[in-house]
Amino acid sequence: MTRFGIIGASGIVGREINKLLVSTHKVPISSIKLFASKQYLHRNIAPNVNNIDKFNIDKLNDIDILFSCVNKTFSKKYIPEILDKYPDIKIIDNSSAFRYDDNVPLVVPEINSNIINKDTRLIANPNCTTAISVLALHPINELFNIKKIIMSTYQSASGAGKAGIDELIKETSNYLEFGKANNQVFQYSLPFNIIPHIDDFHDNKYTNEEMKVVKETKKILNNNNIKISCTAVRIPITRSHSMAITLETEKKIDYELLSNYYKIFTDVIKVEDDIINNKYPMPIITTNKKEIAVGRIRKSLIYDDYGCDMFVCGDQLLRGAALNSVLISKILTDI
Amino acid sequence: MTRFGIIGASGIVGREINKLLVSTHKVPISSIKLFASKQYLHRNIAPNVNNIDKFNIDKLNDIDILFSCVNKTFSKKYIPEILDKYPDIKIIDNSSAFRYDDNVPLVVPEINSNIINKDTRLIANPNCTTAISVLALHPINELFNIKKIIMSTYQSASGAGKAGIDELIKETSNYLEFGKANNQVFQYSLPFNIIPHIDDFHDNKYTNEEMKVVKETKKILNNNNIKISCTAVRIPITRSHSMAITLETEKKIDYELLSNYYKIFTDVIKVEDDIINNKYPMPIITTNKKEIAVGRIRKSLIYDDYGCDMFVCGDQLLRGAALNSVLISKILTDI
Numbered sequence: 001m002t003r004f005g006i007i008g009a010s011g012i013v014g015r016e017i018n019k020l021l022v023s024t025h026k027v028p029i030s031s032i033k034l035f036a037s038k039q040y041l042h043r044n045i046a047p048n049v050n051n052i053d054k055f056n057i058d059k060l061n062d063i064d065i066l067f068s069c070v071n072k073t074f075s076k077k078y079i080p081e082i083l084d085k086y087p088d089i090k091i092i093d094n095s096s097a098f099r100y101d102d103n104v105p106l107v108v109p110e111i112n113s114n115i116i117n118k119d120t121r122l123i124a125n126p127n128c129t130t131a132i133s134v135l136a137l138h139p140i141n142e143l144f145n146i147k148k149i150i151m152s153t154y155q156s157a158s159g160a161g162k163a164g165i166d167e168l169i170k171e172t173s174n175y176l177e178f179g180k181a182n183n184q185v186f187q188y189s190l191p192f193n194i195i196p197h198i199d200d201f202h203d204n205k206y207t208n209e210e211m212k213v214v215k216e217t218k219k220i221l222n223n224n225n226i227k228i229s230c231t232a233v234r235i236p237i238t239r240s241h242s243m244a245i246t247l248e249t250e251k252k253i254d255y256e257l258l259s260n261y262y263k264i265f266t267d268v269i270k271v272e273d274d275i276i277n278n279k280y281p282m283p284i285i286t287t288n289k290k291e292i293a294v295g296r297i298r299k300s301l302i303y304d305d306y307g308c309d310m311f312v313c314g315d316q317l318l319r320g321a322a323l324n325s326v327l328i329s330k331i332l333t334d335i
Numbered sequence: 336m337t338r339f340g341i342i343g344a345s346g347i348v349g350r351e352i353n354k355l356l357v358s359t360h361k362v363p364i365s366s367i368k369l370f371a372s373k374q375y376l377h378r379n380i381a382p383n384v385n386n387i388d389k390f391n392i393d394k395l396n397d398i399d400i401l402f403s404c405v406n407k408t409f410s411k412k413y414i415p416e417i418l419d420k421y422p423d424i425k426i427i428d429n430s431s432a433f434r435y436d437d438n439v440p441l442v443v444p445e446i447n448s449n450i451i452n453k454d455t456r457l458i459a460n461p462n463c464t465t466a467i468s469v470l471a472l473h474p475i476n477e478l479f480n481i482k483k484i485i486m487s488t489y490q491s492a493s494g495a496g497k498a499g500i501d502e503l504i505k506e507t508s509n510y511l512e513f514g515k516a517n518n519q520v521f522q523y524s525l526p527f528n529i530i531p532h533i534d535d536f537h538d539n540k541y542t543n544e545e546m547k548v549v550k551e552t553k554k555i556l557n558n559n560n561i562k563i564s565c566t567a568v569r570i571p572i573t574r575s576h577s578m579a580i581t582l583e584t585e586k587k588i589d590y591e592l593l594s595n596y597y598k599i600f601t602d603v604i605k606v607e608d609d610i611i612n613n614k615y616p617m618p619i620i621t622t623n624k625k626e627i628a629v630g631r632i633r634k635s636l637i638y639d640d641y642g643c644d645m646f647v648c649g650d651q652l653l654r655g656a657a658l659n660s661v662l663i664s665k666i667l668t669d670i
Contacts, residue, residue, distance in 0.1 A: 148637055152487035152579035154529050154568065173511050176504065192572045193619045194489050196579070196631050196646045201610045205633035206644075214636060227637040229644055231579035233489065235570055237527045244487035244531070244566035246581075275536045284528045296531055298540035301549060302483055302562040309541075309564055311531045 001030035002333050003062050005089075007055055007078075008069035009034035010041070012162045013094055016322030017067050026330050033063060037070075057081060065090050065329045069321075072097045083121055090332050091122050092325045096208075099124040099216060106219045109327040110268050111138045116331050123328050126220060127212040128320025129153055129232065133243050134220050135268055135319070136294045136312040139261045141221050145250035148307075149228040151213060154235045154242040155198060156283065159316060160185050165238050172236070186234060195234040207232055240283035241316040246300065248307040255297065262294065268319070273297050281313035292319050336365035337668050338397050340424075342390055342413075343404035344369035345376070347497045348429055351657030352402050361665050368398060372405075392416060400425050400664050404656075407432045418456055425667050426457050427660050434459040434551060441554050444662040445603050446473045451666050458663050461555060462547040463655025464488055464567065468578050469555050470603055470654070471629045471647040474596045476556050480585035483642075484563040486548060489570045489577040490533060491618065494651060495520050500573050507571070521569065530569040542567055575618035576655065577648040583638045590632065597629065603654070608632050616648035627654050 004021060008014040014036075021029055035055040053059060060066065060082060066089055068075055075097035082089060098104040105115045106124045108131055116123065126134070133151065140146060157168035163185045171181035172191040181189035188195055199208035206214075210230040218224050262271050272279050273295035281293035292314035300307030314320060339356060343349040349371075356364055370390040388394060395401065395417060401424055403410055410432035417424060433439040440450045441459045443466055451458065461469070468486065475481060492503035498520045506516035507526040516524035523530055534543035541549075545565040553559050597606050607614050608630035616628035627649035635642030649655060 150485045150581045150637065152566075154489070154570065169511065172507060176508050176511070187613050188617060188619060193617055194570065194572065194577060195617060196577075196615050197610075197613065204636075205610060205631070206636070229581055229636045231487075231581075231631065231644055231646060233577075233579065233646075235489065235529065237529065237571065242529060242531075242568075244568065244579075246485045246564055246566075275532075275540060278522050278532065280531050282523060282528055282530060284523060296540070296566065301539075301541070301564045302485065309566055311566060311568075 001028050002329070003030045003064045004329070005033040005035065005060060005063035005066040006069060007035045007066065009052055010036040011069050012158060012317055013321045014067070014069040016317050017069065017325055020322055020326045024326065026326055027333050031062070035059070057085065060086055060089065063089055065092065065332055067325055067329070068093045068095065071095050079122065090120070092125055092328050093122065094125045094321055094325060096127065096212060098122060099126065100219070106216060107328050108134055108220055108324060109331055110135060110265060111220055112222065113331050116335065118335055120332070125321060125325050125328065126216045127209070128159060128316035129155065129209070129241050129243065130213050130216040130220070131320040131324050132241060132292050132314035132316060133213070133245065133312055134217055135265070135292050136245070136310065137217065138221065139258065139265065140247060140249065141223070143251070143257060143261055144253050146221070146226050146247055147250055148248040149217065149226060150246040151228070151230045152244045153230065153232045155232060156235065156237045156239050156241055156316065157190060158239045159198070159234070159241065168236055168238060190234065190236045192236060194236070196231065198232045198234055206230070237283050239287045239315060239317065240313055241320065242281065242283060242311065242313040245310050245312060246302070246307070247310070248300070248303045250306070252305045253299070253308055258297070268292065269294055271295065281311050283313060286313045286315050288318070289315055290318055290323055336363045337664070338365045338399045339664070340368040340370065340395060340398035340401040341404060342370045342401065344387055345371040346404050347493060347652055348656045349402070349404040351652050352404065352660055355657055355661045359661065361661055362668050366397070370394070392420065395421055395424065398424055400427065400667055402660055402664070403428045403430065406430050414457065425455070427460055427663050428457065429460045429656055429660060431462065431547060433457060434461065435554070441551060442663050443469055443555055443659060444666055445470060445600060446555055447557065448666050451670065453670055455667070460656065460660050460663065461551045462544070463494060463651035464490065464544070464576050464578065465548050465551040465555065466655040466659050467576055467627050467649035467651060468548070468580065468647055469552055470600070470627050471580070471645065472552065473556065474593065474600065475582060475584065476558070478586070478592060478596055479588050481556070481561050481582055482585055483583040484552065484561060485581040486563070486565045487579045488565065488567045490567060491570065491572045491574050491576055491651065492525060493574045494533070494569070494576065503571055503573060525569065525571045527571060529571070531566060533567045533569055541565070572618050574622045574650060574652065575648055576651040577616065577618060577646065580645050580647060581635065581637070581642070582645070583635070583642040585641070587640045588634070588643055593632070603627065604629055606630065616646050618648060621648045621650050623653070624650055625653055625658055
């Protein structure tokens, strides 16, 4: 029986973690303590939840596993303090604060749970785009050794949290009624528009979101030699992120072998690749689903037998964040 | 003074051609004859238009330049007949019927108008996605010789004609009101969804839309050695197509040289690339505009100095179809 804590429990990822803990029974629960900042305490988290509390570092006693679902600044500030103050607590952090720290495992359980050991006290949950795409890439990398990854993303409004969805819905309605949409969450109005800008720009002119994909994919696949490029684009849909991916591999791709290998991962990967019957990954089929969808797999027109193009889609709040975190917590309790 | 004809005048591209001919004065007009199929004759084309007629091959007399804006089947059937029956008529075809015919020029005026001569009687207008992206690619190809192009598209509903826009708007409204959207034009409901399937699938598992980009880009750039891959995706926006593009070049890219070269094309290319001030291409800035937008230009993380990533956006009805056609007509009248 495990005692859980969720900081940022009223946020979009915090809520999903709470729902998953309660509904999936992946880990036997003794208790769940929920924390949020003062201004979000009024949010209706879930029908059965009324014990949400204001975050205070002194209130984290009686917790075995703590999910931190706030942001990088919060994590940088509080996580070292929490680890120090509560020597038995283990933390799964959903921010990017520690993802690139060599001493902190960055984990997608189906790929690299082996890097967690009894002494691991802090685990980073990957960026949601990476958590989805890397699941589709891992089998290809295992079988044929990926050399290059070129990715273009189609990212939903909820990647910017609850405020992102709310703004998209409200402003789409305004656009239809008054012919005009405003914006506060996004850099520009998102209804009937797309924005090739997610998170801040780096000096190399790639966005932080794009560089997260580059750095985290290499770290999770444990291969610094893979060359990766990414263009991350916000699009006007509510939930699920998609990616168009072009790959070059070291070994010749055997599509039957790949198809069989994907079957090992049926809990997490659904191959939706039957073009004769119009079956391919789409946000409407992955939203609220735990499995990512992989499809449009086809021999590369550039790399011929040594590469392929594919399309991947997944619920970034579940598979890309909450579910991945809950699965990490299961490893921590089983170890 | 030129006598024009437009077949498919009530369609989305036919209307734009009519509007451009009347408004831009690119070519002095003597007359414009408009034709549509019977069921579309009632459509309100433009405030000043009341002479639209049912298409009949016997009614095409007194026309110097004819725009055909119907579809491939129509063009395959009627264009050879029209060319035969009216020896002085010149035709600009917006369908894909003759684009891959070695004897038919496929023209983007700013790139390859030189392949049109006095005897040219049929010119193919490229696919709208290609017509936009190739404008951004041509300067790079001229300066640094493109070796590889990897493109992912973000294509608007109006790529499927007026019915596509109408369905998106109506069904978005239905979704917001009733939580459910239907579809007739698209394979699946498009509001708050994306569909990685435009046009039919080929045997190689690429869609016809993707293969149009591959074949037409090579033909317009007059370089069969370029290797091209494409993933074409329909997204829930009304107008303008966008593309995330990754390039490998033969020569080292000099970004200052490129920036200066783009300036030669200011009539057609607007460089929107000032990330400090959040300036980059987006559908809301290119819709109803004649210029395409090019931005997010950055050194490749894969090909280093010999490649770049970029984002391109353009109004596919204007720049990708109607305007390109009207500019071709200007060349035909000037020659």
